[in-house]
Amino acid sequence: MTTTIAPQLRAGRREWAGLAVLMIPVLLISVDNTVLGFAIPAISVGLHPTGTQLLWIVDIYALMLAGLLVVMGSLGDRLGRRLLLVIGSCGFGAASLLAAFSVSPEMLIIARALLGIFGATLMPSTLSLIRNIFSDDKDRRIAIATWAAMFSGGAALGPIVGGVLIEHFHWGSIFFINLPLIAAFIPLAIWLLPESRDPNPGRVDPASIVLSMLALAPLVFAIKHAMAAGPDMLFWVTVSVALGAGASFVLRQLALPTPMLDVRLFANKVFTSAVASNLLSIMGLAGFLYFGTQLLQLVLGLSPVEAALVLIPGLVTSIVAGYLVVPIVARFAPRVVVPAALLLNALGMGIVAFTPEHTVTGMLVAFLILGIGLGGAEVVTNDLILAAVPANRAGAASAISETAYEFGSVMGTTVLGGLSTFVFGSALHSAIGDDANRAQFDTLGSALEYTAGLGGQAAHRTAEAAVASFETGVQWAAGAAVVLVVIAAVLTSIGLKGAGRLLPGASAGAEGQEPRPCPKDDD
Numbered sequence: 105m106t107t108t109i110a111p112q113l114r115a116g117r118r119e120w121a122g123l124a125v126l127m128i129p130v131l132l133i134s135v136d137n138t139v140l141g142f143a144i145p146a147i148s149v150g151l152h153p154t155g156t157q158l159l160w161i162v163d164i165y166a167l168m169l170a171g172l173l174v175v176m177g178s179l180g181d182r183l184g185r186r187l188l189l190v191i192g193s194c195g196f197g198a199a200s201l202l203a204a205f206s207v208s209p210e211m212l213i214i215a216r217a218l219l220g221i222f223g224a225t226l227m228p229s230t231l232s233l234i235r236n237i238f239s240d241d242k243d244r245r246i247a248i249a250t251w252a253a254m255f256s257g258g259a260a261l262g263p264i265v266g267g268v269l270i271e272h273f274h275w276g277s278i279f280f281i282n283l284p285l286i287a288a289f290i291p292l293a294i295w296l297l298p299e300s301r302d303p304n305p306g307r308v309d310p311a312s313i314v315l316s317m318l319a320l321a322p323l324v325f326a327i328k329h330a331m332a333a334g335p336d337m338l339f340w341v342t343v344s345v346a347l348g349a350g351a352s353f354v355l356r357q358l359a360l361p362t363p364m365l366d367v368r369l370f371a372n373k374v375f376t377s378a379v380a381s382n383l384l385s386i387m388g389l390a391g392f393l394y395f396g397t398q399l400l401q402l403v404l405g406l407s408p409v410e411a412a413l414v415l416i417p418g419l420v421t422s423i424v425a426g427y428l429v430v431p432i433v434a435r436f437a438p439r440v441v442v443p444a445a446l447l448l449n450a451l452g453m454g455i456v457a458f459t460p461e462h463t464v465t466g467m468l469v470a471f472l473i474l475g476i477g478l479g480g481a482e483v484v485t486n487d488l489i490l491a492a493v494p495a496n497r498a499g500a501a502s503a504i505s506e507t508a509y510e511f512g513s514v515m516g517t518t519v520l521g522g523l524s525t526f527v528f529g530s531a532l533h534s535a536i537g538d539d540a541n542r543a544q545f546d547t548l549g550s551a552l553e554y555t556a557g558l559g560g561q562a563a564h565r566t567a568e569a570a571v572a573s574f575e576t577g578v579q580w581a582a583g584a585a586v587v588l589v590v591i592a593a594v595l596t597s598i599g600l601k602g603a604g605r606l607l608p609g610a611s612a613g614a615e616g617q618e619p620r621p622c623p624k625d626d627d
Contacts, residue, residue, distance in 0.1 A: 113239055114240050114243060118296065119237050119238065119243070121296050122233075122237055122296045122297050122298070123234065123247050123250060125289065125292045126230050126234065126297070127250065127254045128285050128288065128292075129192075129227070129229075129230055129289065130227075130230050130255055130258065131258045131285065132196065132223070132226065132282055132285055132286070133169070133223050133226055133255075133258070134254065134255045134258030134262065135265065135281070136223065136262065136282070138262030138266075138393045139262035139263065139265060139266040139278045140161065140162055140262075140266065143266050143270055143275040143278055144162070144394075145398065145401055145402060146270055146275040147161065150275060151206070151207075151208060151209045151212065152209075153209035154209075157209040157210075157213065159328055159521055159522060160213050160328070161209065161213055161216060162394060162517050164217045164220065165219050165220040165223070167220065167321065167324055167514045168217050168219075168220025168223075168224065169220045169224050169513075171224075171317045171320045171321060172221060172224035172317075173224050174316055174364060174365045174504070174507055175224070175316065175364065176192075176224040176225045176227075176228055177228030177229075177232070178364045178365075179225075180229045180232065181232075182301060182308070183301065184299045184300070185228075185299070185300050185301065186233070186293060186294075186297045186298070187299065188225050188226075188229055189225070189226055189229045189230075189289075189293055190290055190293055190294065191225060192222045192223070192224075192225025192226045193226065193286045193289055193290055194286070194290070195218070195221070195225070196219060196223060196226065196282060197282060197283055197286040198222075199218035199222055200279040200282040200283060201279070202214075202215040202218065203216060203276070203279040204277070204278075204279040204280055206276065231248075231251065231486070231490065232300070233297060233300060234247045234248065234251060234490075235490050237298065244487070245483075245487050248483060248486050248490065249426045249427050249429070249430050252482035252483045252486055253422065253423040253427065253479060253483075254423075255482070255509070261419055263393055263397050263412060264413075264415055264416060265281060265412075266278045266408070266412070267397075267409050267411055268408070268409055270408040271407055271409040307362070309356075309363075309364050311356060312356055312364040313364070315353035315356065316349075316364075318345060318346070319347075319350035319353055320346070320511065320514075321346075322342040322345045322346040322349070324514055324515075325342055326338075326339050326342040326343045326346065327515075327519060327522060328522055329342070369504065373599045373600075373601075374438075374488055374600055375488070377596045377599025377600050378484075378485035378486070378488040378489045378505075378596070378600070379485075379489060379505060379508045380508070380592060380595055380596070380599070381442055381446065381481060381485050381595075382482065382486070382505060382508045382509055382512065383508040383515075384512065384588050384591065384592035385449055385482070386478075386509050386512030386513055386516065387512040387515050387516040387519070387585070388449060388450075388453055388474070388516065388520075388588060388589050389449075389474065389513075390512065390514075390517050390520070390521075391516040391517065391520025391521060391524075391581055391582075391585050392453065392470075392474060392516075392520075392582070392585065394517050394520065395524045395577070395578045396467060396578075397411060399462060399467070399574070399575070399578055400414055402571070402574070403548075403574060403575060404462065404463070404464055404467075406464065414464060415471055417468060417471070417472045417475075418468075418472045418474060418475035419475065420475075421475040421476045421479065422475035422478055422479035423479060425445075425475065425476045425477075425478075425479030425480040426482065426483045427483075428480070429441065429445070429479070429483050429484060430483065432480075433484050437600070438488060439597055439599075439600035439601055441480065441484055442484050442485060442596045442597075443594070443596050444480075445476075445477045445478070445481035445484075446589050446593035446596065447477070447589075448473055448474070448477030448480075449473075449477035449478055449481070450477075450585075450586045450589040450590050451477075452469075452470045452471065452472070452475075452477065453470070453474060453582050453585040453586045454586045455469060455470035455473070456578065456582035457579050457580075457583035457586055459579075462575060485596075486505060489505045516585075519584070520582075520584060520585055521581070523577070523584055524574075524577035524580065524581035525577065527577035527580045527581070528548065528570075528576070529573075531572070531576045531577065532551075532569060532570055532573040535569035535572070535573060536566055536569050548571070548574045551567070551570040552570060555567040
């Protein structure tokens with residue numbers, strides 16, 4: 105009689121060492137997603153980007169990641185996941201150098217786009233290798249907790265590292281931190297990581313690649329454009345292109361015998377709910393880091409290092425919560441744990457949204473609570489995502505999961521960052537009139553630099569109006585994030601009804617199935 109217990113061998117020292125090596129690319133990707141946080145004021149002054157260019161500098165990286173993760177996950181299934189990791193890390197290092205030496209907003213946008221392209225070769229391989237390295241359910245859940253802790257912790261660590269570097273060096277120094285990590289990763293990956301690939305990967309489909317990019321890039325552009333110019337004809341044209349390409353992509357995947365993205369996985373309510381939870385929670389985090397780092401420096405007057413210290417408690421609690429949730433989810437069903445964690449996330453954002461006057465303490469507490477919720481939810485949802493598919497489809501599942509992460513990051517910056525920028529501009533125009541249309545008032549950093557150069561009482565009043573307008577924009581954006589995360593909590597509470605309590609050694613099955621029985625421990 106065949107059972108599921110036999111192949112579940114406990115991991116040894118080599119497997120855990122391999123996990124440690126896999127955390128290097130996870131750290132690279134997550135840190136680079138948010139490392140620009142404290143560099144935004146310095147970039148605003150150094151390169152003088154427009155408000156729209158500044159948003160593109162921040163999220164073109166995550167946009168390219170989101171658009172190419174599925175493609176690269178499919179490519180890794182074919183060529184080998186370890187091989188793709190090594191190739192991608194080399195390209196990531198070269199793009200980091202280009203970003204560090206950028207001399208114009210356009211050059212930095214191109215460099216960040218290249219970082220996203222090569223970053224997309226790294227992420228799908230990490231979760232899929234974890235799925236193949238750790239056959240025992242207990243070991244895999246600990247490994248996923250480590251992955252999620254490193255991803256969310258790295259996202260919080262990015263602004264901290266950036267703050268310390270910006271305090272002492274040129275803003276381009278934030279990209280040099282990638283180089284020693286890459287130099288260490290390449291030989292360790294070749295030595296410790298096993299090669300794995302899909303035994304029946306099917307052929308590469310160029311049409312699917314084009315359609316996936318046409319579905320994502322125009323949508324983000326449309327949102328950015330609407331924030332700056334309103335929903336005009338260009339907005340509706342680009343939205344139509346995105347929706348048409350998205351529908352065509354889905355239909356093509358359903359028709360292909362071996363699709364690039366197995367959209368049938370979304371028929372599983374548990375899988376879909378877990379992916380949606382990841383997307384919306386990361387969206388809130390990205391928005392918080394975008395406007396929160398500016399608020400700490402430009403409004404509350406902290407130096408980059410002082411502002412970075414405010415985020416450290418949230419970073420620590422995010423990592424700790426990821427590990428503590430492992431025994432908790434063994435006692436309570438995911439449909440209870442995940443919504444509860446998301447509501448903590450919403451509470452943290454709510455402190456920012458509904459506080460009349462922001463303070464350093466309030467921002468520290470808000471990020472601490474947000475970190476607890478985010479760290480707890482990610483471990484459970486990622487385990488549900490991977491457990492819903494067989495091992496040979498781990499690349500497809502992990503690519504979908506990471507696409508949700510990166511698209512959530514894009515949309516957090518685009519929607520929440522764009523909303524804060526739009527409200528800032530509108531409020532400032534109401535306060536000072538037509539002068540707010542000047543290019544110098546596109547961002548708070550450039551506005552404060554411009555008014556400081558003017559001097560006089562009128563300049564002081566204008567600076568105060570700019571700060572007040574920015575705080576209003578932050579409150580609106582944080583309020584929108586609260587709404588999004590509460591929606592995610594409600595949807596997951598409903599959608600995760602098919603996922604029973606995850607007992608130690610058990611995994612969530614597909615929809616309509618019970619979790620696999622817990623094998624007896626030999627130890």
